[in-house]
Amino acid sequence: MKRKKFTVTALFLIWGLAAGMVSPVQTSINTQLRYAVQSPFLASLISFMTGTCILVLVTLIIDRKMTMDLKLIPRAPKWIWIGGMLGVIFVTSNILLLPVLGSALTVVSVLCGQMIVAIAVDHFGWFGVAQHKMNWPRAAGLVLMIAGILLIQQY
Amino acid sequence: MISLFLIGGLIAGGIIPVQTSINSRLGVEVGSPFMASFLSFFTGTLTLVILSLVIDHKLTFAPDSFHNNPWWIWIGGALGVFYLTSNILLLPQLGAALTVVITLIGQMIMAIAIDQFGWFNVPIHELNIPRLIGIVCMLGGVFLIKNY
Numbered sequence: 372m373k374r375k376k377f378t379v380t381a382l383f384l385i386w387g388l389a390a391g392m393v394s395p396v397q398t399s400i401n402t403q404l405r406y407a408v409q410s411p412f413l414a415s416l417i418s419f420m421t422g423t424c425i426l427v428l429v430t431l432i433i434d435r436k437m438t439m440d441l442k443l444i445p446r447a448p449k450w451i452w453i454g455g456m457l458g459v460i461f462v463t464s465n466i467l468l469l470p471v472l473g474s475a476l477t478v479v480s481v482l483c484g485q486m487i488v489a490i491a492v493d494h495f496g497w498f499g500v501a502q503h504k505m506n507w508p509r510a511a512g513l514v515l516m517i518a519g520i521l522l523i524q525q526y
Numbered sequence: 527m528i529s530l531f532l533i534g535g536l537i538a539g540g541i542i543p544v545q546t547s548i549n550s551r552l553g554v555e556v557g558s559p560f561m562a563s564f565l566s567f568f569t570g571t572l573t574l575v576i577l578s579l580v581i582d583h584k585l586t587f588a589p590d591s592f593h594n595n596p597w598w599i600w601i602g603g604a605l606g607v608f609y610l611t612s613n614i615l616l617l618p619q620l621g622a623a624l625t626v627v628i629t630l631i632g633q634m635i636m637a638i639a640i641d642q643f644g645w646f647n648v649p650i651h652e653l654n655i656p657r658l659i660g661i662v663c664m665l666g667g668v669f670l671i672k673n674y
Contacts, residue, residue: 391632
């Protein structure tokens with residue numbers, strides 16, 4: 372029984388590893404698409420459009436429906452709809468950064484920005500997230516990350 | 527010049543936790559993380575239609591791009607969905623910290639390989655000891671932040 376649980380966790384870990392590996396490949400592929408269609412925005416658009424089509428299928432397969440309560444549009448906070456626009460900034464920035472920074476430095480600098488804002492979101496409890504104050508180990512973690520970026524950039 | 531691009535990377539990365547918070551609230555409102563992902567990609571597509579029209583003044587590309595290029599240049603969006611959906615499904619199984627760290631290790635392995643071998647026409651940048659130390663520092667930093 373215990374052995375089975377271990378095997379299942381190992382499978383999920385391999386899946387997580389594979390999902391992570393896909394991420395820099397996506398940026399590299401989108402950058403090639405940018406040169407093929409000669410515009411970073413059009414490359415992002417094609418990437419988002421194919422993603423949207425695939426998500427229609429994923430949603431239909433997993434949820435077996437594609438509906439939502441339209442009454443939530445006036446009721447819910449307005450900012451819940453801007454996630455897609457932020458995704459656009461992320462995907463398009465990656466396309467623009469990769470040829471200059473290379474793959475490792477792109478991943479690392481994006482990650483550092485991610486951690487800085489994640490710490491701020493936790494610290495102030497923005498977007499209804501449970502508050503988690505900044506502490507010394509977190510600050511040390513941030514310093515280590517920045518040292519890491521500088522090392523990768525210099526060598 | 528390169529520091530400007532690094533700041534660009536920091537800003538692009540800073541958007542992710544904000545987007546994750548917003549999309550997870552959207553998921554609660556519409557009652558499905560997949561519907562929320564779909565709405566996020568759909569509004570992103572609409573934003574890019576406007577952006578392309580404003581900046582490029584067109585939404586077309588040469589039709590011979592289809593046979594002048596390798597087939598895989600078109601699958602970036604599919605990989606994005608795989609990454610996103612995997613994260614949604616793995617989170618309840620592995621917990622937040624382990625999900626972040628394991629996907630990150632995958633990202634670093636692949637990013638190093640792409641730089642090392644110059645795959646996808648990315649300029650070759652070979653791995654050396656200081657770069658390896660930098661990557662270990664970075665993983666250590668993420669581990670500290672995620673555990674405390």
